[in-house]
Amino acid sequence: LDIEHALNGAIDRDEFSLVYQPLVHAVGDQPPSIEALLRWESARLGPCSPAEFIPIAEKCGEIIRIGDWVLDEVCRQARVWQQAGLSFDRVAVNVSALQLRERGFAERVIALCNRHGWSPTRLELELTESALIRDTDALRQCFDVFERHGVPLAVDDFGTGFSNLHYLNRFPVQRLKIDRSFVQGMLHDAGTAEVTQAIVHLGHALGMRVVAEGVETPAEASMLQRQGCDELQGYLFSQPLRPREMVQWLRSSQ
Numbered sequence: 001l002d003i004e005h006a007l008n009g010a011i012d013r014d015e016f017s018l019v020y021q022p023l024v025h026a027v028g029d030q031p032p033s034i035e036a037l038l039r040w041e042s043a044r045l046g047p048c049s050p051a052e053f054i055p056i057a058e059k060c061g062e063i064i065r066i067g068d069w070v071l072d073e074v075c076r077q078a079r080v081w082q083q084a085g086l087s088f089d090r091v092a093v094n095v096s097a098l099q100l101r102e103r104g105f106a107e108r109v110i111a112l113c114n115r116h117g118w119s120p121t122r123l124e125l126e127l128t129e130s131a132l133i134r135d136t137d138a139l140r141q142c143f144d145v146f147e148r149h150g151v152p153l154a155v156d157d158f159g160t161g162f163s164n165l166h167y168l169n170r171f172p173v174q175r176l177k178i179d180r181s182f183v184q185g186m187l188h189d190a191g192t193a194e195v196t197q198a199i200v201h202l203g204h205a206l207g208m209r210v211v212a213e214g215v216e217t218p219a220e221a222s223m224l225q226r227q228g229c230d231e232l233q234g235y236l237f238s239q240p241l242r243p244r245e246m247v248q249w250l251r252s253s254q
């Protein structure tokens with residue numbers, strides 16, 4: 001209840017910000033991509049993690065406005081970095097199932113890209129398995145719009161949701177993000193390493209790219225590389241960074 005109360009007007013009080021974490025290619029030196037992660041410094045409650053406040057924002061409906069703010073800020077920032085000559089591929093944002101279900105969401109995303117002069121083909125939406133599990137007409141229409149405009153979709157935290165995988169063929173998914181719990185276990189447990197390998201094979205068989213999250217050690221990175229994983233993300237490469245630090249990271253990595 002406290003959080004719900006404090007969320008009220010938080011956008012207008014400018015309490016949200018974004019941090020950015022790079023995703024690097026496992027092989028070769030193509031430009032990295034960037035995931036945006038939301039941060040909230042509440043005037044009343046102090047810093048509050050999205051893991052804590054997103055579920056509450058979903059329950060009280062505020063997630064729609066917060067999600068719009070995130071998309072707007074990401075496209076604005078990406079365009080600024082592009083115009084500054086920094087080289088990167090996609091920017092990725094986490095999108096809640098409730099945003100997807102909101103009428104006109106896809107059209108709003110495209111309009112927002114146009115307004116900022118940011119190509120929709122370089123704005124990736126990270127969805128959880130639970131957002132994809134229901135197959136409704138509204139969801140299909142939403143994905144049709146994304147597909148028409150080339151908006152890439154990624155399944156976040158892959159492997160922790162449901163064992164129903166029909167959605168992988170039903171919806172235009174480009175990327176699987178292996179949940180970091182598998183990456184953390186893969187060096188200690190042969191079975192877990194088999195799971196990450198199987199996810200890489202599954203993704204590739206379906207024509208998708210596979211990303212590993214939560215890569216913290218060189219040993220994890222090299223095993224994932226050997227398994228054919230396409231992109232890596234985690235503290236080994238960088239923590240989530242403030243915009244200014246992200247600029248420096250991009251400059252020093254190219």
Ligand code: G
Pocket residue numbers: 036037038049050051054070093094095096
């Ligand atoms: O960045 P951090 O580890 O605190 O993120 C915790 C959780 O919050 C993760 O599951 C992440 O996907 C989610 N999250 C971070 N930023 C956003 C956002 O902008 N929107 C939504 N819906 N979830 C986010």
Ligand code: G
Pocket residue numbers: 021037094156157180213214215216233234235236240
């Ligand atoms: O669910 P999602 O993948 O969007 O969540 C991203 C969260 O994971 C962010 O809050 C980020 O801070 C966290 N994160 C990113 N890299 C690492 C890592 O290498 N190790 C751990 N433990 N967490 C990470």
Ligand code: MN
Pocket residue numbers: 035094126156
């Ligand atoms: Mn994510």
Ligand code: NA
Pocket residue numbers: 156157177179180213
């Ligand atoms: Na994740």
